[in-house]
Amino acid sequence: MQVFVTGATGFIGGVVVPELLRAGHRVLGLTRTEAGDRALAAMGAQAHRGDLDDLDSLRRGAAQADGVIHAGFVHDFSNFAQACAIDGRAIDALGDVLAGSTRPLVVTAGVPGLAGRVTTELDDIPAGHPLPRVSEQRALALVARGIHASVIRLPQVHDRDKAGLVAFLIAAARETGISAYVGAGENRWAAAHRFDTAPLYRLALERGKPGARYHAVAEEGVALKDIAEAVGRGLKVPAVSLTPEDAAKHFGARMFFAGISNPASSTLTREWLGWAPGPHPGLVEDLNHSTAYAA
Numbered sequence: 142m143q144v145f146v147t148g149a150t151g152f153i154g155g156v157v158v159p160e161l162l163r164a165g166h167r168v169l170g171l172t173r174t175e176a177g178d179r180a181l182a183a184m185g186a187q188a189h190r191g192d193l194d195d196l197d198s199l200r201r202g203a204a205q206a207d208g209v210i211h212a213g214f215v216h217d218f219s220n221f222a223q224a225c226a227i228d229g230r231a232i233d234a235l236g237d238v239l240a241g242s243t244r245p246l247v248v249t250a251g252v253p254g255l256a257g258r259v260t261t262e263l264d265d266i267p268a269g270h271p272l273p274r275v276s277e278q279r280a281l282a283l284v285a286r287g288i289h290a291s292v293i294r295l296p297q298v299h300d301r302d303k304a305g306l307v308a309f310l311i312a313a314a315r316e317t318g319i320s321a322y323v324g325a326g327e328n329r330w331a332a333a334h335r336f337d338t339a340p341l342y343r344l345a346l347e348r349g350k351p352g353a354r355y356h357a358v359a360e361e362g363v364a365l366k367d368i369a370e371a372v373g374r375g376l377k378v379p380a381v382s383l384t385p386e387d388a389a390k391h392f393g394a395r396m397f398f399a400g401i402s403n404p405a406s407s408t409l410t411r412e413w414l415g416w417a418p419g420p421h422p423g424l425v426e427d428l429n430h431s432t433a434y435a436a
Contacts, residue, residue: 200237
């Protein structure tokens with residue numbers, strides 16, 4: 142299969158592309174730079190110049206493919222709503238090219254987080270959900286048009302260099318001299334090692350069902366207190382419990398992320414696709430040896 146991959150040299154795409162190639166697929170990877178061209182060539186993939194805001198480049202890439210994996214995203218959290226709007230337009234453009242065929246489109250989303258319980262693959266995003274990311278909603282709208290789209294929900298994806306939203310906790314700890322958590326720190330974040338995501342994208346491409354939501358979750362929920370303590374060890378600052386009021390002052394705009402709880406199950410994903418996380422480090426273990434503290 143010829144697969145068009147957006148975000149092909151990014152944190153997720155950079156492991157998805159080699160996984161596809163090892164399985165015998167051919168890869169056309171979206172890249173914006175000569176450095177990206179070289180990185181894709183080194184993997185054995187073909188480069189396709191463009192970006193997520195260049196809809197014509199997306200359409201040309203998808204037109205050459207037997208399937209599409211949309212792993213790209215503009216990671217500009219200073220203008221997150223705009224980044225989400227770009228993402229939505231990109232998904233619509235890819236879907237337009239695939240309309241009228243059975244060619245699969247695998248779209249990246251996040252674990253939505255449902256108050257008071259563990260999210261499963263069968264849970265819809267509730268109306269009025271506070272995050273503006275619309276990738277899952279756009280993908281499901283494509284399914285209603287007969288397009289073979291499925292969704293991979295990502296938790297906090299980590300390795301020893303990066304760990305999703307933990308970057309915000311590290312930044313706050315570095316700025317303030319304490320690694321804080323809210324109350325007892327019992328709110329939990331689902332997590333998965335970066336290398337565990339790649340096989341799931343491949344399986345969703347090869348065997349996924351239209352409208353299905355798959356969870357790339359290895360750890361159902363890691364307590365924020367444990368994460369904050371690991372960050373404290375890494376930065377050599379104390380881990381401190383704060384009241385919600387003091388936490389809001391401490392985290393500022395980051396408070397939303399520090400206060401959320403988004404545990405998630407991958408039981409159905411494992412059953413449906415035969416996916417299983419590999420013997421990779423958990424989130425806290427990676428944080429205990431992270432390179433991020435030296436930044």
